Amino acid sequence: MTGISQFCRDVQHEVTVPSDDALSDEEAVRRLCRVDDPVQRQDLLDDLCGDNHQRRDRLASLVEAAKNGNRPLAAFDLSAPGRSKSTVHETPGVPMNLAETPVDSQFSRSPLKQIGNYELTRLVGRGGMGNVFHARDPALDREVALKVPRVEVMLSPDVERRFIREARAAAQLDHPNLVSILQVGSDGPYPYIASQWCDGGDLATWMRKNPQPRDPYDAARFMAAVADAIQHCHGRRIVHLDLKPSNILLVGRDDQTDPRSDLAALHPKVTDFGLARLMDVQLDQTTESMFLGTPLYMAPEQAECRRDLIGPASDVFALGVVLHELATGKRPFDGETLTLVLDQIRSVNVHSTMPLRKLPRDLRTIISRCLQREPSDRYSTAAALCDDLRLFASENPIRIRRVSLGRRFWLWCRRPERITQTGVVTVAIQIAVLSNLYSHYVLMGLGYQVPFSVDNWQFFKETIPVALFPHLPLLINGFRTIRRKRWSVTIGILLSLVFVGALASVLFGAKAAFSAYQGNPLASYVAHLFICCMALVQLIAHLIAIPAAMKESAERGRTAALI
Template sequence: MQRQLPNQENETTPTADVRPSADEVVERLNELWEQNASLSTSFTPSHTTRTVGKYRIERIVGHGSFGVVFLAYDAELNREVALKLPRPEVLIDAERLKRFEGEATTAAQLDHPAIVPIFDAQFTGPVPYIASAYCVGPDLGDWLAARKTPVEPQQAAEFVAQLAEAVHYAHQQGVLHRDLKPSNIMLEPCDTSSPSAELADYEPRLTDFGLAKLVQASLHDTRSSLLVGTPLYMAPEQLERDSPQVTQATDVYALGVLLYELLLLKTPYEGDSYVEILDKLRSDQSVAFPDHAAEVPDDLQTICCKCLEKQPRDRYASAAELRDDLNCYLCGAPIQAQPSNWVDKFSRWCRRPARLIAAGKFSFWLQAGVLAWVAVVGALASLTGAIPASEVSKSLLDILFVAATMHLPLGLLGLILKREKWWAFWPSTIGNCVMLVIFVHATVSPAVAFDYHYPNQLTKLQTFVPLTTLSVIATALHLLAIPAWFSKRDNRRNAVKQ
């Protein structure tokens, strides 16, 4: 059953039409954020006279992607609710206000015991809000921060299996969360009489769909410059420069990060800054459990590492597959995931986008170096008289011809490829193969074009052997990157299908 949200009869009304005026923004800020600029201090009882709609605000209980969450009281139904109000900066940003509204419309489609239900929402009038069920327990982030020791493997597997079931349900409804992280997972205590230090004594409740994506929506609905997600829990494909290829495997990756953090009390990639974390995320470095994690069973490590594969195709295809493998582990049955051997590792290494970028970089610098070398040698030969004056003009034309037909185009293609324009890969690959054939022929053939530049065979070999060697490397890098190109193509197609 889908929940109906009020004030949504006219779905074609653009966000800009309901965006508050400057005066309304000032009024809201004065009402809601006065004496609470940091948004971190809870309201005192004497400061709880504010009301939003039919809800009486009690205190701040958390923060979401686009709003601040308050504990509020619904006098009509005599119940406590979690009331989310947009952050001040969201109120004056049409794009972010649209996402705030989208959180309610997305979550309203979902009816699952492990997903926090939406009770009510209001997007017009002086104060937009989203009212949802209130969970009396902490969020997973706060709970983990208070722990000194990792979660017992059995409990961690059971917990993530429950989350995977909820995520799979959302995927079946056409919703990708895209921002799974501890602060978006509420813990509902099985026994409310006293807090517990055991994760098994809580039921997970997934919340905050502010970054969720309706799968049938256009890939271009978000700004290409927007970094969607939280770096510590982001999948590598969410860093794509143009259109992130976000699929079900993206949420599977985040579930893997959560499992890893439960088992080790740290995330797979950590650093002193977001830049350092993102660099590690984009690197070829695979996730592996440290030696001191011997208490984590091998099967559970294998399941976690499969979730954290850099390429979406190497992960579980769905959250349901992850759930099933975790249940196999919990029951002592054989799991589907298998540890990687050297063949698998090499195959995955070849499929990573870094192979394409490396091929482009090497090709660009090779051609730039050859052009610079030819220019310097030609200039020195002319100045020293090594090339007769009568042949200087002919030599210059030869150099320009070779540069314009081979080295310059390949250098430009390499530059384009290293800037992640994948269409340049095949022209660059073919061009490097042709150049290699030319260099090999020039090395072994007794006669070669422009042979007047090479007074003897030794001079010719000194020129073409290094060029041929470098060309072999450039061609090999391109051939090794072919699986990466096909992987990119397949990921793009899968994203469109989903």
């Protein structure tokens, strides 16, 4: 095995790949080596490691060794014989503190101590595309944050383009709650962006250090400043698309002595415009990544890749997610795997799934309006959100109204579980009706004496056609509806209409349905009235499921178009 091409050929026979959260280092290295593009490899590395920076560095070095070395893959497995596991020290799930992280081992061994006119002092953060260093500008004697592409993605032609795009986007902006860009340049192979240094770290780190409940009015004032900064971006036709706590840096206010202990003492600064897009530039599906944003904070249209809907409303949704996390201490969408998180986002229902009960009603209304599934149901602008947050913080009535009861009912009907519930209702009703038709046969078979006289053979012949249509088709379609088969809701509506119509004709007709009811119209009326009520319940359940069925059909159409 002489290089990366031979190494990849050796592992092409691997067919099954474990899930990201269960991959061993050996399998992770195999999977990373299958990706030739450095940017895509870096994205995969982020998915595999998350906030575990120790494992990220280890896997990156193993992949580099696999590309350049002649050792078999077993040599890269930490569990391989002869390798001491004591040399690996991991702290899973503990992200880097942007304000206080010491120089890591790789940086301390690196000869790179200066880029351009800036002296590098320590590595303070790692992102999907670049590393962020604390640096010093000796000419002006000031601290700066220097963003440099990661070494493993330097060879990609997309790196320079993305850096230039981020710099151009940020250079158009001038707002007190946005990180200021000081200089953009390059030093040999290293392009860099020098920006304002924020000494308070980032909001994600602050929330981990301060898990106690936050004052909702302080949270509203803080997020009003962030929303105002995002509106400034939108006013210049730029959408951020990656707003999250780690992209909100903190600066202590001048009138506060301790900027780290109290939310009211913090001044937010929004940063990282690496995914920013101009509103009038159409997203290119061939060159852009499949997901635009961070899964825990992305809007439903981003999770579903509905690129025609991605815009300012997507940033409003992210603002709502950050506000929810800041006010309650919990993320609205969370899960052990990416799939679970995306499923929660796609079926978002803020009225029933989010822990907002302890918050004031107006703040719950603000968060709920931000986290609506459809972009048209959210705040129309970030400025409108900012105004309501400031009104709430000053204890004045907010302008936005709660979502109307009719709209909430429509959104409730659109949830995919309505289809499954309709199938369960149908199966239960049909089993009950069929059991009622033939229950006396079961009692007679068990030796019980039924309290009425009936010609069993005649009754059986009369009920068989009814059982075969519509009861048996409805029962079968009920199971199809539970499995959410195509057209099952439409078929169920048609059969339910036949069911209700047949019962209505018996109730309002002069002739009894079966010979057993002749001469006893009251018994016939009561029996058929009860079954008719159940048939109406079944029909209503199918009608309620129509919006969910329409939504599911549209999603299948979009999926087929993508394929």
